[in-house]
Amino acid sequence: MATKTIKLPEQRPMDALERTFFSEAVKGLKVIGGKWVTNMLYPHDRNFDVLERKGPSEVVTWEYPDEAPPYPKGYRGQHRLTYREDGRPRCVACFMCSTHCPANCITIEAGELEDDPIEKYPVRFEIDELKCIVCGLCVEACPKDAIRMDTGRHATPVLDRSAAIMSRDQLMAESKPFGSTLPVGTPFDVSREHLRYLQMKGEKERGAENEEERIGPDHRR
Numbered sequence: 773m774a775t776k777t778i779k780l781p782e783q784r785p786m787d788a789l790e791r792t793f794f795s796e797a798v799k800g801l802k803v804i805g806g807k808w809v810t811n812m813l814y815p816h817d818r819n820f821d822v823l824e825r826k827g828p829s830e831v832v833t834w835e836y837p838d839e840a841p842p843y844p845k846g847y848r849g850q851h852r853l854t855y856r857e858d859g860r861p862r863c864v865a866c867f868m869c870s871t872h873c874p875a876n877c878i879t880i881e882a883g884e885l886e887d888d889p890i891e892k893y894p895v896r897f898e899i900d901e902l903k904c905i906v907c908g909l910c911v912e913a914c915p916k917d918a919i920r921m922d923t924g925r926h927a928t929p930v931l932d933r934s935a936a937i938m939s940r941d942q943l944m945a946e947s948k949p950f951g952s953t954l955p956v957g958t959p960f961d962v963s964r965e966h967l968r969y970l971q972m973k974g975e976k977e978r979g980a981e982n983e984e985e986r987i988g989p990d991h992r993r
Contacts, residue, residue, distance in 0.1 A: 843924055848908045850923040851899050851938065852946035861944060863918035865892040869910035877903035878910060897940035901927040919943075 789795055810828060817825035820842060822832040834841050843849065854862045865882035881896035904927070910919050923946055930936050 847924065848906045848911075848921040849925050850921070850927055850946060851901075851904075851910075851943055852920055852923055852950070853897065853940065853943040854918055854920060854947050854950075855944050855952055857952045861894060861897070861918060861940065862916050863894045863897060863914075864916055865894045865897075866915065868913040868915060869919055872909045872913040874907060874909065875903045875905045877901075894940055897943065898937050899943065900937050902933060902936045920947075 807830065811831050814827070814829040816829045816831050817827060819825045822834075825832050856862055863880075865880055867880055867882075870876075870878040870880050877900040879896065879898045879900075880894055882892045883895035884892055906921070908921055911921055927936065
């Protein structure tokens with residue numbers, strides 16, 4: 773098998789001009805100046821994939837935050853809590869999201885509704901964005917579509933750790949641009965237990981009315 777021979781440049785002592793490194797410094801300034809002029813005069817290639825930018829400008833970095841890169845479809849961004857048309861959160865405080873969260877960054881405190889003995893609501897709902905690992909398991913686990921990560925932006929940088937803990941009202945404010953998710957009265961607006969409770973309550977009321985009609989109002993005990 774033939775081997776390829778590589779010829780190295782001839783080794784010779786430097787002359788007086790080369791020993792001053794002046795000529796080499798001028799060559800370096802020429803290269804740097806040429807790149808600077810090219811990058812200043814020609815517009816930047818805005819291709820999302822920086823490796824596919826062709827030029828003529830050789831600047832391939834995003835000038836963040838002045839130049840924000842577009843997020844891909846399906847990007848898991850800032851959390852938000854969806855709400856119903858009456859303004860109440862869709863969350864029923866079932867603790868599914870906090871149970872599935874591997875980072876333990878969701879804190880929920882449940883409360884009971886006065887007009888509903890079954891369905892609950894979150895008195896306190898907080899997410900620590902510094903602990904969140906953006907896995908999206910909370911969105912997948914929620915049975916009410918109450919929590920989403922489709923805002924299209926990441927968590928806001930903060931100087932204080934406590935400022936990274938988003939409250940229930942802050943999370944619901946993130947949903948204002950999207951509006952309410954589902955109108956009141958759809959089957960998805962109440963839980964299965966609530967629907968069963970309403971059906972049993974209606975049957976009980978209808979049964980009481982039928983019994984009153986059968987025996988009459990004067991024969992009731």
